[in-house]
Amino acid sequence: MKGAMDGDGPKRTCPRCAAEVPEDASFCSRCGLPLNDADDMTRQYSFYAPPPRPVRGKSSLQSAREVFRGIGAYMTLAVLVLVGINVGIMLWGMHLVIPEAWESATSLFLALPWLVKIVGLPGFWFVTYYILLVAAVLLSYAVMLFLSRRKFWKELTFEQTEHSPAYAVSTIFLAILAMNAVYYLFLGFIGIDPSSGGDTGMLWEKLWSLLRASVWEEVICRILFIGLPLGVVYVLKGKGAPYRRYIFGGNFQFGLYEKFFLVFSSTIFSLAHVFSWDLYKVPPTFLAGLALGYLFLKYGVYASVMLHFFIDYLSFPMDVWPGETTDMVMGLLLLAFMALGAVYLLYYSVRALELFSGRQIIRWGDPRPVSVYYQPLSPKSRYVPYDGPLTTPSFGFVCRHCAGTEARYVDGKFVCSRCGKEN
Numbered sequence: 001m002k003g004a005m006d007g008d009g010p011k012r013t014c015p016r017c018a019a020e021v022p023e024d025a026s027f028c029s030r031c032g033l034p035l036n037d038a039d040d041m042t043r044q045y046s047f048y049a050p051p052p053r054p055v056r057g058k059s060s061l062q063s064a065r066e067v068f069r070g071i072g073a074y075m076t077l078a079v080l081v082l083v084g085i086n087v088g089i090m091l092w093g094m095h096l097v098i099p100e101a102w103e104s105a106t107s108l109f110l111a112l113p114w115l116v117k118i119v120g121l122p123g124f125w126f127v128t129y130y131i132l133l134v135a136a137v138l139l140s141y142a143v144m145l146f147l148s149r150r151k152f153w154k155e156l157t158f159e160q161t162e163h164s165p166a167y168a169v170s171t172i173f174l175a176i177l178a179m180n181a182v183y184y185l186f187l188g189f190i191g192i193d194p195s196s197g198g199d200t201g202m203l204w205e206k207l208w209s210l211l212r213a214s215v216w217e218e219v220i221c222r223i224l225f226i227g228l229p230l231g232v233v234y235v236l237k238g239k240g241a242p243y244r245r246y247i248f249g250g251n252f253q254f255g256l257y258e259k260f261f262l263v264f265s266s267t268i269f270s271l272a273h274v275f276s277w278d279l280y281k282v283p284p285t286f287l288a289g290l291a292l293g294y295l296f297l298k299y300g301v302y303a304s305v306m307l308h309f310f311i312d313y314l315s316f317p318m319d320v321w322p323g324e325t326t327d328m329v330m331g332l333l334l335l336a337f338m339a340l341g342a343v344y345l346l347y348y349s350v351r352a353l354e355l356f357s358g359r360q361i362i363r364w365g366d367p368r369p370v371s372v373y374y375q376p377l378s379p380k381s382r383y384v385p386y387d388g389p390l391t392t393p394s395f396g397f398v399c400r401h402c403a404g405t406e407a408r409y410v411d412g413k414f415v416c417s418r419c420g421k422e423n
Helices: 038-047 060-092 094-102 123-156 165-189 203-236 243-248 256-275 279-298 301-312 316-320 324-357
Strands: 105-111 115-122 407-410 413-416
Touching: 060 094, 060 123, 060 165, 060 203, 060 301, 060 316, 060 324, 094 123, 094 203, 105 123, 105 203, 105 256, 115 123, 123 165, 123 203, 123 301, 165 279, 165 301, 165 324, 203 243, 203 256, 203 279, 203 301, 203 316, 243 301, 256 279, 279 301, 316 324
Parallel strands: none
Antiparallel strands: 105 115, 407 413
């Protein structure tokens, strides 16, 4: 047997798991098998089932990941509360925007990546378009919360589950905040002023323009540059799914075509911001575009709209309620967001590299084997133990399937007496 000849002489081993045991031991220290009673040693084959898969413990990385998942769930709850406030600000701002929109005009545009005007929308049509944008955000927020309700509760109680849409959107939002903080600190270090460009003007103009960006940019950059091209490709290949999938997104596999249009749409999205900002805006906007496109492909357009809304409406509490108290509360909240966001930035960066390379960089849940306990044979078990004579090959047989140490010699092969499999 294993370890039977080792220097001073034969050593005692467990007949079930082949572990070395002291000569005076009554039970195996690994699997608990009685060792001193020959009847017990024989009866194990009629009483005990074949060994199950070993119980597996959690690696340090997996344990740390689960802790951060729980912390991230509670931070997601804080993000959702803040977004709820911003949704309220959006609704409150309607009384500011609608009177001004009635007397003004806007237009629909495409990003090619230069901005191309499609049609003008004066007065009544401006107001109608604005109301539709408000409705789109409200519907997206409601869908996200509804689809997250069960999984998010498990995340709050630290249970293992697939990420809920609310968790995914919120933690990606935290990662983008951390990324922007690092990037803008770098710009300041090299002497670039990141405050130039962007939206300026009265509060109603900011409420309107950032709402339009949150919804319309997702329509033209995610639906127009990802969903519809994928629909054309798969229809031509004879693999078309229901058409609504290419408009509303969600449940896509990340194959070659999905990755190509994801990068393409992010490139158009980032270059379109040069006209309102400057070239320094391209890198962070491109990465944010990848995140928005990922959410569109995995969850749907409602998720990408919500992430865009999370980002664009983030500072509105300080605009609506200016003062030291609001600034202090928002400042502390943003610091907490960015601190945890740094962890998620690292996590999602690795995930993005794995997605595009097709290779696993980190084994996030690599378990380690621990001692196993052999459960008694259930009456419903299909295992039929061998009741014949037990033999132990002189060379030290150990079954590669169940670690049993007794075998029969049948037709030129050893058949394990415990599990009945050939070796």
